[in-house]
Amino acid sequence: MIQTATETESCDNRSTRPDETVLRASDLNVYYGDDRALRSIDMAIPERKVTALIGPSGCGKSTFLRSINRMNDLIDVARVEGELYFHGKNVYDDDVDPVALRRKIGMVFQKPNPFPKSIFDNVAYGLEVQGTTDDVDIDERVERALKNAALWNEVEDRLDESGLELSGGQQQRLCIARAIAPDPEVILMDEPASALDPVATSKVEDLIEELAEEYTVVIVTHNMQQAARISNKTAVFLTGGELVEFGDTNEIFENPDHDRVEDYITGKFG
Ligand SMILES: Nc1ncnc2c1ncn2[C@@H]1O[C@H](COP(=O)(O)OP(=O)(O)OP(=O)(O)O)[C@@H](O)[C@H]1O
Numbered sequence: 001m002i003q004t005a006t007e008t009e010s011c012d013n014r015s016t017r018p019d020e021t022v023l024r025a026s027d028l029n030v031y032y033g034d035d036r037a038l039r040s041i042d043m044a045i046p047e048r049k050v051t052a053l054i055g056p057s058g059c060g061k062s063t064f065l066r067s068i069n070r071m072n073d074l075i076d077v078a079r080v081e082g083e084l085y086f087h088g089k090n091v092y093d094d095d096v097d098p099v100a101l102r103r104k105i106g107m108v109f110q111k112p113n114p115f116p117k118s119i120f121d122n123v124a125y126g127l128e129v130q131g132t133t134d135d136v137d138i139d140e141r142v143e144r145a146l147k148n149a150a151l152w153n154e155v156e157d158r159l160d161e162s163g164l165e166l167s168g169g170q171q172q173r174l175c176i177a178r179a180i181a182p183d184p185e186v187i188l189m190d191e192p193a194s195a196l197d198p199v200a201t202s203k204v205e206d207l208i209e210e211l212a213e214e215y216t217v218v219i220v221t222h223n224m225q226q227a228a229r230i231s232n233k234t235a236v237f238l239t240g241g242e243l244v245e246f247g248d249t250n251e252i253f254e255n256p257d258h259d260r261v262e263d264y265i266t267g268k269f270g
Pocket residue numbers: 032037055056057058059060061062063064075077
């Protein structure tokens with residue numbers, strides 16, 4: 001059993017204490033039909049930190065990420081066994097509404113995917129789709145989300161222009177603004193910078209570090225330098241959906257416990 005910090009019972013309780021566990025997988029297994037994509041995963045993810053998920057292609061990183069906010073529910077053949085606790089509440093309990101869960105645990109995808117709408121509407125959509133527009137000052141929330149996504153200064157005079165007219169890096173920050181508009185606690189990111197050039201990547205990396213002051217960030221990345229640069233914790237998955245090592249990023253990169261992890265991070269395979 002892995003060590004966890006204190007967990008609370010409520011899904012809504014945003015603690016200010018550092019290093020509190022916000023998400024905890026316990027004996028989590030995910031299957032696609034008869035194929036097992038994740039094997040008995042135990043992991044405690046700390047609040048307001050960046051946790052990186054790394055490992056070779058097909059080892060289950062995205063599957064694990066999607067299991068956190070039940071995006072795997074949308075895949076017919078996917079089946080989850082075990083528990084995934086969010087503030088001590090199993091998100092797979094029958095009484096958990098996946099839409100409400102995704103309001104608390106937002107997601108950003110690999111390829112920037114703004115809608116063919118204005119910059120403003122792209123972010124406001126993040127509120128509408130999550131049903132959070134009642135009693136909400138939409139202008140204020142859009143501005144705040146764009147500021148938190150480090151995009152406001154670049155778009156404040158062109159909020160009516162199409163989101164598709166932005167550069168790739170700006171589009172990804174727009175998508176991050178859309179994800180944080182409903183004020184989630186956790187942001188899941190699936191290779192959010194892999195489609196960006198080095199300058200845009202660097203901006204998104206800086207942004208991720210800033211976001212962790214307010215949000216818990218879990219990021220899948222193929223880029224080990226990126227994981228080493230921006231994450232506090234690193235989880236190394238290896239082929240077969242096994243979580244081989246999880247710990248402080250510095251430890252994992254400087255002194256991994258497992259030879260297989262060392263081989264992977266030094267580029268001997270993967
Ligand atoms: N929708 C799906 N239906 C069936 N099998 C799937 C599905 N999604 C993923 N898999 C399988 O589950 C395993 C884990 O895939 P996953 O995408 O989680 O790995 P990954 O580590 O994120 O890979 P990559 O780094 O290439 O994105 C793979 O064998 C993959 O083929």
